[in-house]
Amino acid sequence: MISRIWKSLRIYFCTVFLCIGLFSCATLPEEPISPPSSEEVIPEIEPEIAEEIPPEPVAVVKENVSSPVFSGSGLLGNIPYRNEKDTEAVVTISMWESGERRVLIEEAIEVFESLNPGVTVKAEFIDYSGYWGNIASDAAIGKLSDIIEMDRIHLSTFIARSLVVPIPSFGFSIPMGIVSDVMLYDKVLLDKLGITVKSPVTIDEIERIGEEVYIKKGIKTSASIGIDFLEAVAGYHGSDIYSEIKALDSSSTRRYFSILDRLESHPYFTTSLSGEAWNSFSPSNEIKEGDGTALIPYSSPYPYAYLSLTTENNEALVFLDWLLFSEEAGRIIGRAFGTPLSDSAYSSDVSIPPIGTPEIARKLTEYEAKLGKLSAEEAADEFVAEANRILLRAGGGE
DSSP states (O other): HHHHHHHHHHHHHHHHHHHHHHHHHSSSSOOOOOOOTTTTOOOOOOOEEEEEEESSOOOOOTOSSSSOOOOSSSSTTOOOOOOOOOEEEEEEEEOOOOHHHHHHHHHHHHHHHHHHTTTTEEEEOOOHHHHHHHHHHHTTTOOOOOOEEOOOHHHHHHTTTSSBBBBBTTTOOEOOOOOOOOOEEOOOHHHTTTOOOOSOOOHHHHHHHHHHHHHHHHOOOOOOOOOHHHHHHHHHHHHHHHHHHHHHHHHHHHHHHHHHHHTTTTTTOOOOOOSOEEEEEEGGGOOOOOEEEEEOOOOOOSSSOEEESSOOHHHHHHHHHHHOOOOHHHHHHHTSSSOGGGOOOOOSSOOOOTTTHHHHHHHHHHHHBBBBTBHHHHHHHHHHHHHHHHHHHOOOOO
């Protein structure tokens, strides 16, 4: 009798436990999915991006050259992805950067390569004094890097010789950042002397401070000269220096040489870049902590430098897009090249100096050295005549 009761109880409890188990399976959530292994890196998805993801699962193409986080700015058009499996790609880039900017570019390249397995970016850095000679040699043998750092005065020549290719929405180059020229000065020194610098600073103000610093400390004042300043003087008066040169109009050039002649008439001015002066003239991205800064009336915002493509290499275009427009690269580079394009009002419809500008810049330096032997008016008129001949010979004065 007892054995039959015990048997009945066992059957009853087994049935109860079975029902509880089935009910638990039907209502409780599944066990958490184990985290991915070290070989399966799943990128974090930002909230804005997550809202755009469709409910159905989307296949991920691992050999895609695009970064897992940055899928393209869209500013350079619809850049196609790489679909070839087990293939490697190499992107080459030439730059004249050194110091901190070179370090930041190298760091950005490392991050890009980590985000894009199979893509290697090979960078060469050449001092600016030898940069264009090296680029000319590479061009002569057809070995230009996929991406080259470019400045305004050389761009027209590269376009005319078909050495660079168009970039969607940007013409033949993309600015790396936007800067303005500023006067930097030794704030500690001027504070000790009780001298205040107004901003924007005028030529009269620079003369006044320069004389006082020279009398009290024997330190000279730097004068800003060169083709960029000549362009700025013309622009300040609503003109274009190259249009004036084509028309043999020396109005802005006379203003420029008059300013230079006026400054050089004082014993405390120097055009040396040796660092012996209390001030210097630099792009705004050169400002260091502790520097005194003052705006220059003639200056207006301009690209610090450009990047140009020499080939239609798709991976080069992807790297260019990532370097200039991705948040990852932006966090690394910051404002080392000026205000990023995404933060500035920049139009790609800007004037490019004509073919022959590098030679004109060298000729300007020659005539700056002749001041004293020539009057400002004589130097300006002779320079403009020579520059006009350079433009006509180079094909930039038609």
